[in-house]
Amino acid sequence: MRIPPQGRSKDEIFAALQSYKAEDLDWKSGRVLGYIYDPGQKVHDVINDAYTMYLPENALDPLSFPSLLRLENEVVAMTANLLEGGREAVGNFTSGGTESLILAVKTARDFCRAVKPQIKQPELVLPVTAHASLFKACHYLGVKPVVTAVNGDTFRADVEAMREAITDNTILLIGSAPSYAHGVVDPIGDIAALAREKDVLCHVDACVGGIHLSYMRKLGYDVPDFNLAVPGVTSLSVDLHKYGYTAKGASIILYANKELRKHQIWACSRWTGYTVINAAVTSSKTGGPMAAAWAVLNYLGDEGYQEIVREVMAATAKLLDGISRIDCLQVLGVPDMCMFAVASTDERVNVYQLADEMKKKGWYLQPQFARENSPSNLHISLNRSTVPQAEALLETLAATVKEMQQQPVDPKIRQLQAELEKLALNFDEQTFFKLAEMAGVTGTEPPESMATVNMLLEALPYDVSEFMLTEYLNNMMVPGDK
Numbered sequence: 001m002r003i004p005p006q007g008r009s010k011d012e013i014f015a016a017l018q019s020y021k022a023e024d025l026d027w028k029s030g031r032v033l034g035y036i037y038d039p040g041q042k043v044h045d046v047i048n049d050a051y052t053m054y055l056p057e058n059a060l061d062p063l064s065f066p067s068l069l070r071l072e073n074e075v076v077a078m079t080a081n082l083l084e085g086g087r088e089a090v091g092n093f094t095s096g097g098t099e100s101l102i103l104a105v106k107t108a109r110d111f112c113r114a115v116k117p118q119i120k121q122p123e124l125v126l127p128v129t130a131h132a133s134l135f136k137a138c139h140y141l142g143v144k145p146v147v148t149a150v151n152g153d154t155f156r157a158d159v160e161a162m163r164e165a166i167t168d169n170t171i172l173l174i175g176s177a178p179s180y181a182h183g184v185v186d187p188i189g190d191i192a193a194l195a196r197e198k199d200v201l202c203h204v205d206a207c208v209g210g211i212h213l214s215y216m217r218k219l220g221y222d223v224p225d226f227n228l229a230v231p232g233v234t235s236l237s238v239d240l241h242k243y244g245y246t247a248k249g250a251s252i253i254l255y256a257n258k259e260l261r262k263h264q265i266w267a268c269s270r271w272t273g274y275t276v277i278n279a280a281v282t283s284s285k286t287g288g289p290m291a292a293a294w295a296v297l298n299y300l301g302d303e304g305y306q307e308i309v310r311e312v313m314a315a316t317a318k319l320l321d322g323i324s325r326i327d328c329l330q331v332l333g334v335p336d337m338c339m340f341a342v343a344s345t346d347e348r349v350n351v352y353q354l355a356d357e358m359k360k361k362g363w364y365l366q367p368q369f370a371r372e373n374s375p376s377n378l379h380i381s382l383n384r385s386t387v388p389q390a391e392a393l394l395e396t397l398a399a400t401v402k403e404m405q406q407q408p409v410d411p412k413i414r415q416l417q418a419e420l421e422k423l424a425l426n427f428d429e430q431t432f433f434k435l436a437e438m439a440g441v442t443g444t445e446p447p448e449s450m451a452t453v454n455m456l457l458e459a460l461p462y463d464v465s466e467f468m469l470t471e472y473l474n475n476m477m478v479p480g481d482k
C-alpha cells in the first residue's frame, strides 16, 4: 500500500474506517468483559469534546503550553487527594499503567543508585499475580524480578515469602490493589511495613482499582487499606483510563514526596536541539488525554463516580451469586471489587472452550493461564456498560455450561491434553512441532479454535511460549502488499 497520489474524500475515508471496524469486538454491546470501561454516551460526548479541543497542543513543553501544566497538576491533585497522598505527595500524568509502572521502577532504581550506590544488581520483589508490565519494566531497566508465591486460597501476596525473597540488592516491593487476574487486594499494610523494616521502597499498583476502590470506601464497603495513607507506601499508580472512565492514554504515577519523584525526571541539554526535560517516558504528546481526564473528573464528580460504583457493585454481587449456582463454575478467592476469575471443576467444561463458545454467542471473556497455584480460568471485569447485561450473561453462561456438559469431551482436546501433560517430562523441538500441529497453529492462518492455542501456550515453558508469541506478532505486523 502507498499513500494515494490524490487525496480521498472525507466521506470515503470515514466509510473505509467504519468498514475496518467490522471484525472488532462490539464494545457497545456491554458484552465485552475486559479491555473496556464505558461510562455511557453523555460522558463520551464530554471526553470527545475535551480531547479534540486539546488534540494539537504539545505537552512536551509546559512553558509553551502552560494550560497543559495546569491541567496535569489539577488532575494529579484530584487523584492524589482521592488516594490520600499527604501534603507532600506529587505525581505525573502518563499514557497508561505500563508507563506509570516503568516510571515507578526507574525512580526506585535511580533513587537507590543515589542513596545505596553499593547495589550494583537491583532486584524487585513481586508476587506472581503482579501485572506483566512490571516484568516489562524490569526487562527495560535492567532490574531483576524476584517472583514470590501467593496464598492458594485467597490469591493474595504471601508476605512471608516476600520477606524471604528480600536480599541486600532489593530496591522495591510491589503490592497490587487489586491484582488484575483475581481482583483481590494484596495485604498492602503488611507489605509496606516490611518495606519500612527493610528500608526499601514500596509501590502499590492500583492501576486498575485505585479509583473504584476509593469510591467503594466512600460508600462504606469493606475495602482493605491500600492507598498512600498506608505507612511505608512510597509510590502508587492509578489509571484514569480504566475505572476513571476517561479516554485511553491516561494514568497517574504518585509519589510520597518530591525527593523521590526527582529520580523520575530526565533532562538533556547536551545535544544540538531544544532543551529537553521530561517527567515521563514520552516527550511530544497531545494534550487530548489530559484534557479529557480533567473534564471527566469534573463532569462526574464524587457523586457521579459513586453512582457508577454502586451500580457496578450491585451487578457484581448478582453475578457472583449467580455463578456460584452454576454447577461446576467457581470464582477464585474472594474478589474485592468488580473483577474476578472463574474456573471450572468439570473436565467437560474446559474454560478455554467455554470462552470460544461464549464468543460465538457474542460475549468476550478473557482466558487466563494456570500459573503456580491458580488454575486455568476466565477473567471477567464489569464496568458501567456491562451492568444491564448481567442477567443475560448469567443465563448464557449457565446454558453454555449445560450444553458442554451434555457433550462428550472432544477427542482432539483429550489427546492434546494428554500430550501436554507429558511436556514437562520431555520437551524438544520435535515435541513442540507435533503439539503445535495438534493445536492448529501451523501456517499463517488464524487457528480454528483458540482453546487449543491457549492450552498449548499455557503448558509450554515460559521462554518457549514467549518466543512463540514474539514470532507470531513479528509475523503478523508486517505491511501488506508493497
Ligand SMILES: Cc1ncc(COP(=O)(O)O)c(C=O)c1O
Binding pocket: 095, 096, 097, 098, 099, 101, 131, 133, 176, 178, 179, 180, 205, 206, 207, 208, 239, 251
Ligand atoms: C493492575 C494493573 N497494572 C497495570 C496494568 C497495565 O495498564 P495499561 O494496559 O494501561 O498499560 C493493568 C492493566 O490492566 C492492570 O490491571
